Amino acid sequence: MDSEKIRSRVQEYGVDLVGEIPSADNPVTSLIVTRGAQHQAMTAIGASPLTLDDVERVMPLDFGAPVLALGARITPRNADHLRGAGINYFDEAGNGYLAFGDTLIDVRGRTPRTPGELRKPTKSASLFTEKRSQVILAAISWPDLLSGRLQDLARAAGVSVSFTQKTLVALETANYLDTFGPRDSGSLRNIDSLIDGWSAAFSSGLGSRENTRTFRGEFDPSALPDDGPPLYLSGEAVAPWIRRHMTWTIYTDGIPRDAARTGRWASDDLEPTIFVRQKFWTEPVPAETFAGTRVLVAPPLLVYADLLASGDSREREAAHHLRGNNARLRAA
Secondary structure: OOHHHHHHHHHOOOOEEEEOOOOOOOOEEEEEEEEOOEEEEEEEEEOOOOOHHHHHHHOOOOOOOOEEEEEOOOOHHHHHHHHHOOOEEEEOOOOEEEEEOOEEEEEOOOOOOOOOOOOOOOOOOOOOOHHHHHHHHHHHHOHHHHHOOHHHHHHHHOOOHHHHHHHHHHHHHOOOEOOOOOOOOOOEOOHHHHHHHHHHHHOOOOOOHHHOEEEEOOOOHHHOOOOOOOEEEEHHHHOOOOOOOOOEEEEEOOOOHHHHHHOOOEEOOOOOOEEEEEOOOOOOOOOOEEEOOOEEEOOHHHHHHHHHHOOOHHHHHHHHHHHHHOHHHOOO
16 A cells, blocks of 8 residues: 555645654554544555455454544445444555535545556655645745745745645645635635644655754754854754753754864764754744844744654643644634
């Protein structure tokens, strides 16, 4: 089963699956299924073939929780069996049944677009790939850019103009951006759901281990000279609800050699205290300062995602405070 193809097909109906898609190694997961203002926690089951018997073989269905069965392909007969048992499902072609809240989706008869589509490796079509996430961050952080030139939004996101345009179309398709009339700062829709999906994808994308350099050492923002590359702080270091933070998360261009030298940084993957990632955005307005003129605060959405991704209960609580207190991180 191609998890990204499943996500892409489901997004065609304005639905997002937030969380881990089942796999052969982990056939049962928990997902948040969202559409518009509707949210529903579901137990997701990966089955191959996608039949009622195989779904029940993976997990008994008598525990009462809503179930979403996912697989590569479903036949019309098996679709009838799942639907009759009240089980939601989707396959890679986009056939699906989903009923919760005021949502009812029932799509049948779809086939792969080409005979070889199931055999060929496909590029991720998720709405929350790394590059698309950069565009989404820019749109949420500086919504006024939606009413300006596409080049300005692309520059803020750190991607090309053509890619920015494609991402906006994808947001429209997923019901996160108005499709009628000129775009403006109020064109984003379903902000809460969009932020939930963006944050859920962060730890495997922009905030992944592959994109992070880890060190153990000291960091003193006030001791840095002002004539170096800007450093943007995120995570618990800029969360006022955490009195004594243990780590520093820094976004910058490369490794800040003066800070590394002064703080005696040493590479450490086991117990790091400093996390460094590449800064990808260009803010259209001055960022909030943290110390001096060089140490700044990262966009709130990035701070929120870093707090959630930490896995620490204090940081997750701080993330909820941040989201409640920042107008850009909640629906109006």
